[in-house]
Amino acid sequence: MEKQVKLLQGNEACVEGAVMAGVRFFGGYPITPSTEIAEGMARRLPLLGGRFMQMEDEIASMASIIGASCAGAKSMTATSGPGFSLMQENLGYAYITETPCVIVNVQRGGPSTGLPTKVSQADTMQAGFGTHGDYRAIALAPSGVEEILYQTIEAVNLSEMYRTPVVLLLDEVTAHMREKVMIPSPEDVDVKQRRKPTVPPDWYKHFEISPTGVSPMAAFGDGYRFNITGLTHDQVGFPTAVSSEIVAMLDKLRDKIVKNAEDICDYELTEMDDDPKVAIVSYGIVARAAKQAVMMARDQRLKVGAVRPKTIWPLAVNRLRKLLKPVRKLIVAELNQGQLINMIKHHVDRRHTEIIPLQRYDGELITPAQILNKIKEVKHHGTQV
Amino acid sequence: MELKSDVIHQYLRPKKKFPHVWCSGCGLGVILGSMIRSIHSLDIPKDDVVVCSGIGCSSRLPVYVDFNTLHTTHGRAIAFATGVKVAKPRLKVIVVTGDGDCLAIGGNHFIHACRRNIDITVILANNWIYGMTGGQFSPTTPTEKFGSTAPYGNIEQPFNPCDLAISAGASYVARSTVYHVDQLDKMITGALNKRGFSVVEVLSNCHTYFGRLNKEGDPVTMLNYFKKHALPVQAWDKVPEEKRAGKFVTGLLHDVEKDEYCDNYEKLVERLQAKMESK
Known part of the structure; x- marks a missing residue:
């Protein structure tokens, strides 16, 4: 079709x-x-x-x-x-x-x-x-x-x-x-389905700790009669206050995401191949303006690139660090008073990379011209490119 | 009917470590038994029963019973149950809730489920107090009664849960008590049999808090109170107003036929699909 x-x-x-x-x-x-x-x-x-x-x-x-x-x-x-x-x-x-x-x-x-x-x-x-x-x-x-x-x-x-x-x-x-x-x-279209249990109902544990970190999941009415609770629970699904079970449950919630972060998160890169020393990190609609600004800058022979996380949570941290290694000045553009920037600060080595905010929160978009101006301002102060 | 404890044991979860969390003498065990007997008498397969609950003493009930059980957030059980029922209408969905869970934090979900007349049975254990958090007054605490947050007596007016359910559009509304066990079985069985939103309010004793704070005594004294003050609806309708004072009406208070939500949705889907095929 x-x-x-x-x-x-x-x-x-x-x-x-x-x-x-x-x-x-x-x-x-x-x-x-x-x-x-x-x-x-x-x-x-x-x-x-x-x-x-x-x-x-x-x-x-x-x-x-x-x-x-x-x-x-x-x-x-x-x-x-x-x-x-x-x-x-x-x-x-x-x-x-x-x-x-x-x-x-x-x-x-x-x-x-x-x-x-x-x-x-x-x-x-x-x-x-x-x-x-x-x-x-x-x-x-x-x-x-x-x-x-x-x-x-x-x-x-x-x-x-x-x-x-x-x-x-x-x-x-x-x-x-x-x-x-x-x-x-x-x-x-690749459509995924949750993994169903293959064990008999008597063996089924709704929160089983499995090698993949994700438990198979039965539905109500499938013949597996199990308990679901918002209380901290054991693998079967019953409330627990046992230290080892509490820790196992919380670690499971964390690990299934953290250990797969590099698979879950993806980046879109614009003009990052020639290791620019100035780059912009932004997401969503702001990244559109950033991309445009990079094109405008390149037209003016300014070596700039842009990184757009397609996934905000979790960030693929290892890949991000690698990507930003050559960058000396990093502009973080976002439509708020500074939220993404804190995550970036947390993950980027700030001895090598200066992080510069570009924020707007008056209900309007950050324009490509605004980002371009910021690029020029950043270039003007210091870093030889 | 079979020996009651034998029937109940068939429906308790073997893996669940008892004892349960309830105080000895609590009415909630009677409600659990009555729910099981009702399901048993209707021959509903265990796999097809979903029991949802929120937070509170009564909401701990599902974990003990061998059905599909969903112990949710405070007040929200009916909203979760709505999602379960609409996604898989063949399931028999029961919500076990208390007066605080259902009528305070969950009041909005309760009236809207009544309005939709969705085929869910709500068993509302009404003990006039928040038990699990230690005896605070609830939306059904009678005026002037004491709670740990009403140390000088409650100055608020209570809800009448059955009147609320009837006026919001539920199609089956009944009241019973943990003393009137045979009547309670009948009311819950009737509710489970009803196609539509059904509510059974069960007056239950919290001697630990309500009884103690209000000097109303131990479980037996409180059960005696239910015995003496309940007036079956047939009698209630006949006695003059002054003889109703201090009493409460029990039995089947409201039973009407009206369109059920899942049925209406199925009809909508069929209508749209017939229209697409004719095109």
Whole structure:
């Protein structure tokens, strides 16, 4: 089958990706700027025999998708800052119970009601550490409409493979802008399914510590009768207060993400091949401006490159360090008062690399010209290139 | 009916390390037994039963029973149960909850599930207090009664959970107590048999906190209170207003036929698919 070309809005591309990845349950609550995802799912899912539910709030939305996932359905919700805050309670439940599901957060300005119709990246930290307790998150961050489609599929796949909730971190602009999208034919899409148990029901442990770090998962009604609890639990699923079992459970939540970080995380590189000494790190919509700025700089014979993490949580740290080794001045551009920059500072050797912030949080985008100006300013002060 | 303890033992989880967390004399064991007998009497396969709960003493119930069990966050059990039921409508979904879990933090989910009339059975253990956290007043604590956060007596007005469920749209609403075990079995069996949202409020004794703080005595004294003050609905309807004072009505309070959510969704899917085929 040939690829279909469509002009789609980011939120619409998200719906296409979700449907292709096999999402058949959506529980959501209307909120700007994510509502088109709920509207799209409400139209599409009943046609496919799936189920869309408009819940009474985002707490219930998050609960409903976890419940649906426990019954075996691939499930998803979509929201924005205020709703994402309400979801944190049950998001934590999804982490501790290792229940696959996807949460789309179309970022808008905050805190609180903030700037409902304006762009922001101020939920970067919340996507990684929003709910209480120790756990590791996966959060993907596409920077264009077509990539939203593919990363939605990827988000569903990762949630199934690692038995964990996955956050898809969009922003108001990528969600609402329209671009050309090549819709892949279904046979070209790699759709992953959670691993099912092969043992008889009596042997089944819902949270078994397995060599891969990820336990097989039965669904309610499959004939495996097991317990799921938000309490710290043993491998069978019963509450525990035994030190060794507590540590084993928490290490499992951490290790299945941390040990696979290099596989989960990917980078897009622009003009990094000739080891530029100045580079820009940014994600999402800002990376589009960064890419443009790099092109403009190269036209002016300024040797600059750009690195875009496609996954914000976890970062593939080893690869990032290697990539940034030649860089002496690193501009971190983001739509907030400095969130990504702290992660970068943490991972980059600052004896060799100076880290320079470029931040905007007035609800408008960082422009390529702004980034270019920053590049020139940085070049002007010091580093011989 | 079979010898009651024999039936119950068939449904308890063999691997779960007992003893349970409840105080001796607690009414929750009676509710557990009644739920099991009801499921047993209807011959529902264990594999098809999902028991969801939130947080609190009553919400510890699912871990002991050999079904698919989902012990969730405080107040949210009905929202989780909704996802389970809608994703796999053939499952029999039961929520076990308490007065704080269901009516305070979970109040919104409760009324909206009533409104949707989704085929879920809620067993609401009402002991007028938060037991697990140590005796704070709840949305059903009667006015002037004491709780650890109402040291001078409760100044709030309580909910009537059954009235709330009826007005929010539930299709089956009943009340019983842990003293009236045969009636309780009937009410839960009826609820499980009902296609629609069903609520069984069970008055249960928390002698440890409610009884102690209000000087209402030990488990036996509290069970005697239920015995003396319960008025079956048939009698309730006949007696004059003044004779109802201080009493509460028990039995099947509300039973109506109305569209169920999952059925309606299935009809919608069939309608859309027929339309696509005719195109």
